[in-house]
Every structure is written in C-alpha cells, then in structure tokens.
Amino acid sequence: MTGLGALIKRNCKLFFRDKGMFFTSLITPIILLVLYATFLAKAYKESFASAMPAGFTVEEALINGTVGGQLVSSLLAVCCVTVAFCSNLLMVQDKTSGARRDLTMSPVKRSTLAFSYFASSALSTLLICLVALGACLGYLAVTGWYLTVADVLLLCLDVFVLVLFGTALSSVINCNLSTSGQGSAVGTVVSAGYGFICGAYMPISSFGKGLQKVLSFFPGTYGTALLRNHALNGVYAEMEKLCFPAEVVEGIKDSIDCNLYFYSEKVSIGAMYGVMTVSIAVLIGGYVLLSLLRKKD
Numbered sequence: 001m002t003g004l005g006a007l008i009k010r011n012c013k014l015f016f017r018d019k020g021m022f023f024t025s026l027i028t029p030i031i032l033l034v035l036y037a038t039f040l041a042k043a044y045k046e047s048f049a050s051a052m053p054a055g056f057t058v059e060e061a062l063i064n065g066t067v068g069g070q071l072v073s074s075l076l077a078v079c080c081v082t083v084a085f086c087s088n089l090l091m092v093q094d095k096t097s098g099a100r101r102d103l104t105m106s107p108v109k110r111s112t113l114a115f116s117y118f119a120s121s122a123l124s125t126l127l128i129c130l131v132a133l134g135a136c137l138g139y140l141a142v143t144g145w146y147l148t149v150a151d152v153l154l155l156c157l158d159v160f161v162l163v164l165f166g167t168a169l170s171s172v173i174n175c176n177l178s179t180s181g182q183g184s185a186v187g188t189v190v191s192a193g194y195g196f197i198c199g200a201y202m203p204i205s206s207f208g209k210g211l212q213k214v215l216s217f218f219p220g221t222y223g224t225a226l227l228r229n230h231a232l233n234g235v236y237a238e239m240e241k242l243c244f245p246a247e248v249v250e251g252i253k254d255s256i257d258c259n260l261y262f263y264s265e266k267v268s269i270g271a272m273y274g275v276m277t278v279s280i281a282v283l284i285g286g287y288v289l290l291s292l293l294r295k296k297d
Contacts, residue, residue, distance in 0.1 A: 004112050004119075007103075011090055011120030062242075065144030065235045070256055072136040073227035074200040076159060079132050080125065081194050081220065084166030085187045087128075088121040091174045092183040114175075114291035118284070122167040129159050146234030154230040161276050162223045168283035175290050198224045203257045216262045219279035222272040225260045229269060232258060 045067050094100040103113055133155060140147065147155075170190075177183050195201040198220035204212055215221050239249050253259040260267045267275075 003108055004116055007108070007113065007116035008120045008123070011116060012124060015087055015090055015120065015124050061144050062235065062238060065140075065146045065238070066232060066252075066256075068140050068143040069146075069231035069235055070228065072140060073224065073231040074195070075136060076129065076133060076155075076227050077162065077198055077200045077220070077224040078191075078195045080129050080159060080162035080223075081166035081169065081198075082187070082191045083128050084121060084125045084163065085170040085174070085190050087124040088117065088167065088170040088174050089180070089183045089187070090121070091117045091171070092177050092180055095178055096180055110292055111288060114171075114288055118167060118171050118287065121170070122163055125167055126160065126163045129163055130156075133159055140231075146238050147231075148234055151230050151233050154233075155227065158223070158226045158230060161226070161273070161280070164280045165219065165223060165276060165283070168280050168287060171287040172283050172290065175287060194220065197221075199257050200224050203255060204260070205255055205257055212261075213263065216260070219275055221257075222260065222267065222275045225257055225267075226269065226272050226276070228256065229258045232256075 045063060091100075094103070100113075137147075137152065173186060174183060177186065197215060197218055199215070204215050204221060207215070236249055236253070239252075250259070260272070
C-alpha cells in the first residue's frame with residue numbers, strides 16, 4: 001500500500017508541476033463557462049420558449065434560472081470528461097519518456113501501477129472540477145439561484161460520479177496510446193465531440209428518433225441528465241409554487257433532457273445512477289485487464 005501511495009503522490013506532483021497542463025486544465029472550465037453563457041444562452045432560451053404553450057408568460061428571473069441550470073450542467077458534464085483526458089496524459093508521457101519502463105522493472109505490480117495512474121488522475125480531475133463547480137455556483141448566484149443545500153450536495157455527487165466515468169474512459173483509451181501526439185489528438189477529438197453525444201451542447205430530444213435511440217446506449221447522456229435534473233430541481237419546485245400546469249413542466253423536462261427515455265420507457269434518477277455505476281465498473285475492469293495483458297510499454 002505504501003508503494004501505491006507513493007506512486008499516486010508522484011503522479012499528482014508531476015501533473016501539478018507541469019504548469020502548462022495544470023493551468024490549461026484549470027482555466028478551461030472558466031473559458032467554457034464564458035463561451036456557453038455567450039453563445040448557448042440564447043439557444044437555451046429559445047428552446048425554453050418553444051416548450052411554453054401559446055400565450056403562456058414566464059418571469060424573466062425564472063427563465064434565467066432555467067437557462068443558467070442548463071449552462072452549468074452542460075459545462076460540468078463536458079468538463080468532468082475532458083479534464084480527465086488531460087490529467088491522464090501522464091500515463092502516455094511516462095511511456096514516451098521511458099519512465100513507465102523503469103517503473104515496471106522495479107518491484108511494483110502492474111496492477112498497482114495501473115491503479116496509481118487511475119487514482120491520481122481522478123484526484124486531479126476532481127479538484128479541478130470542484131473549482132469549476134464553485135465557479136458555476138457563483139454564476140447561478142448572479143443569474144438566478146433556486147438551489148437548495150440538498151441540490152448542491154447532489155451536484156457534488158454527480159461531479160464525483162462523472163469524474164470517475166471520465167477517468168475510467170480516458171484510462172481505457174490512453175493505455176493503448178504510445179505517443180504524446182496520439183494523446184493530444186484523442187483529447188482534441190473528445191473535447192470537440194463529447195459535448196454533442198452526451199447531450200451537453202444540444203438536447204438529445206432535438207435529434208431524430210433513430211439517433212436518440214443510439215445515444216440512449218451511451219452512459220454519458222445519463223450523467224448529463226443527472227446534472228441537469230439537480231441543477232434545475234429548484235427551478236421546477238418554483239414552477240410548482242407558481243402553479244405551472246404539470247404537462248407544461250413535463251414538456252420542459254422533455255425538451256431539455258431532464259427526462260430521458262430508453263425505447264419509450266422513462267429512465268428514473270436511480271436507474272441513471274445505476275447505468276453510470278455499472279459503466280464505471282466495466283471500464284475500470286477493462287482498463288485493469290488491458291494493463292495486465294500488455295507485455296511491454
């Protein structure tokens with residue numbers, strides 16, 4: 001256990017010592033928040049307005065709270081995965097520098113070495129994503145705050161779950177890469193494409209039925225939905241206080257992916273957590289197996 005602790009400490013130190021990588025990971029969520037608020041806010045407002053019945057008026061503060069919740073959930077959904085790929089690049093860098101070969105020649109088990117990369121990447125990613133969550137909560141405090149303490153705690157849980165998912169996914173992919181160039185290329189593709197397939201940039205409900213069914217098999221969509229539900233839980237409670245018709249509230253939930261459907265069956269919050277938990281376990285198992293099967297690094 002001492003060897004594992006030393007390896008995790010070593011990996012974390014190397015990540016935070018690389019000021020370029022650390023600064024990029026830290027500043028990325030802030031940049032995304034500004035970009036989302038600038039470019040996606042209008043699209044989200046239009047999406048919200050389209051879910052309203054004709055002649056139905058909504059207070060501006062409630063609209064801002066709804067849009068803010070969408071922006072925050074979208075940013076965190078993308079951030080938890082893209083930052084994980086960035087922090088997990090140390091695994092690839094150790095291969096190119098020969099450090100991993102040196103470590104495997106020492107009396108350290110391959111499984112211990114593999115888990116050290118996973119654990120250190122998860123810790124680094126979680127720290128950065130919690131900073132991002134703090135920035136998001138500050139944004140909501142300015143634009144429209146409807147969260148309770150329970151909602152904030154559930155958002156923290158969702159971030160933790162998505163960080164584990166992002167770290168497990170990046171570990172499976174990065175363990176098969178051999179150069180830093182490959183790692184950077186994969187990171188770029190993930191940063192560009194993940195937000196679309198997980199429903200962060202555009203609600204899955206806006207896609208065709210066929211594509212919706214395909215994306216319903218991707219675990220990341222359920223992670224985004226968890227964040228969205230808890231970021232907007234207070235908004236829906238306020239709508240109920242204002243006597244919004246139940247069908248209107250459900251229509252809003254459908255339009256912004258708070259309600260997800262698997263072949264026409266509504267997926268519960270508990271089932272979403274179940275999907276994420278099973279996915280994380282499968283990915284971690286696959287990563288450990290791949291690490292053990294590799295004959296050389």
